[in-house]
Amino acid sequence: MLFQNGNLKVRKLEEKDRYLLAKWLSNPLVLAFYEGRDNAFDLDKVKKVFYSSKDDEGKCMVEFGGNEIGYIQFYPLDDARKREYGYFNENIYGIDQFIGEVEYWNKGIGTLLVTSMVKYLMDHKKAVRVVMDPQTRNTRAIKCYEKCGFKKVRILPNHELHEGKYHDCWLIEYHK
Template sequence: MIIYESGLLKVRKLEKKDNIRLVKWLSEPSVLKFDEGRDKPFDLDKVNKVFYSSEDDEVRCIVEYDNKAIGYIQFYKLDSKTSMFYGYKTELIYGTDQFIGESNYWNKGIGTLLVTSMINFLVENKKADYVVMDPQARNVRAISCYEKCGLKKVKILPKHELHEGEYHDCWLMEYRK
């Protein structure tokens, strides 16, 4: 099922057949450097458990560019506990997580197109007041991309994410409608 399209970019719901792609991407050290961790590569069992048996409210999607699957994005409405932790009160807030798994599609503006179009989708179709992300503070490429898309750094989240055996600071970044 297609969630949205923007030019050559298409975001569609994750299908069972995508599990092999996820294994490929999530066992690649260059992808795992900032996502999941190089010390925790995925195999088929782990992909099936994490992406296909979860009972949460995340909408999991495959990113296609020019009809080729190149990455993953998920979006979700923040629960009240997470919203309060981040400092929000009653606003409608969505979060996203994404990566481009095919490295030959990096540095071509596709990530910027993906994030911008997802923000537009969430604001227009889900009536989001805010869209937030929490990249690791050391992930300069992702932060630069998100800033190009209109997100602003709000506050540092000290030791927020366990990654490769260490807790890392993350930035809370927001797009405000």
């Protein structure tokens, strides 16, 4: 287990989790803001995307009250991404997450998850900043992130291809 905060647990992704990822990433409600409804996952795609890369991402499952409910990943920003975002030699981490079990939406769990992950990255990875780049139209997520202490830095125009169209995203950051 990476960390626990009350009923919330975050642990490293395991092989058995592929079935839940395929379930969640084939749900149009989840895909509306994560990956795109035209980009559903099956088990083969889950294996290719989540299990075959040798990158620096910390790929994790999110549990709440003993149930697997979502996914979160964290990764140090490489130099190219730092330059793109206007940062330099700081230790900066990015995070991406979703709650795949939609009955857990709008219950404050996303806020608990993001604040807990930021604390973990600051305390254990010595991150100076944590950044995300949500689509500007994802107002529910942005509201959650602002509750967690993230601030909007700037618009990233045409930053993410989603459902066949490029969308603007916010660069948001949490800074000590």
